[in-house]
Amino acid sequence: MWYASGKAGPRARPRGLSLLEVLVATALFAVVMGGVYSLYIAMQGTFTRGEMKSDLQQNARVGLDRMVQELRMAGYDPENALQQVASQRFNEIRAAAGSCLSFVTYRKHGASEKSVRVTYSLSGTALQRREDDWDPAAKVFSSPATQPLSNAVSQLTFTYYDAFNRILAPSGAVVGSCPPGSPSSSQLLHSSLAGQVRRVGVTLRTLESRARVAPESYTLTSHVYLRNR
Numbered sequence: 001m002w003y004a005s006g007k008a009g010p011r012a013r014p015r016g017l018s019l020l021e022v023l024v025a026t027a028l029f030a031v032v033m034g035g036v037y038s039l040y041i042a043m044q045g046t047f048t049r050g051e052m053k054s055d056l057q058q059n060a061r062v063g064l065d066r067m068v069q070e071l072r073m074a075g076y077d078p079e080n081a082l083q084q085v086a087s088q089r090f091n092e093i094r095a096a097a098g099s100c101l102s103f104v105t106y107r108k109h110g111a112s113e114k115s116v117r118v119t120y121s122l123s124g125t126a127l128q129r130r131e132d133d134w135d136p137a138a139k140v141f142s143s144p145a146t147q148p149l150s151n152a153v154s155q156l157t158f159t160y161y162d163a164f165n166r167i168l169a170p171s172g173a174v175v176g177s178c179p180p181g182s183p184s185s186s187q188l189l190h191s192s193l194a195g196q197v198r199r200v201g202v203t204l205r206t207l208e209s210r211a212r213v214a215p216e217s218y219t220l221t222s223h224v225y226l227r228n229r
Helices: 019-072
Strands: 093-096 100-109 112-123 126-135 141-150 151-161 199-210 213-225
Touching: 019 126, 019 141, 019 151, 019 199, 019 213, 093 112, 100 151, 112 141, 112 151, 112 199, 126 151
Parallel strands: none
Antiparallel strands: 093 100, 100 112, 112 126, 126 141, 151 199, 199 213
């Protein structure tokens, strides 16, 4: 405003924010940041679950693929170990339980092939593969070597079928060690039933859980026909 004398009047001082305005601005900022944080948590959870699912699928496939390949060749015995072994001659399935399977197959050894006994079992949450070499002098499988194939495994199940697709189930009548020679005992198929197995169903389930994320699981099932029976 200008006065008649031509001199400028006093300017009004700038007014600060009132307490109410500060509270409203703070509330709006909190709402916006809460939405951003919720979105971040949701995206992080989705990413984590996707990563878990990918890891679980990879673990299951790696373990099952090798198991299926070797089990399909059960009975291929280049050193004729099954004609010489002391017990259960000519029976390539050495021990068959609900969660453990031991069988005779082969391994490449340079230009030659060797007979080996391979056992798949579950130790805690690790799928274990054990391999025993055939010792022709002692006529036994010895020198075991064990390696974990997959982690985060929660279930390993074997189902046995005969030539007529009937299920052959282990019972309490036969109890033994699987892997052979191990201190643990399991209900096993009788040797006569093990000799009738023509197909094996394998179920492998992986499971993982992390903080603030729902558990994820992945299940693979395969049926293997034994080629050498």
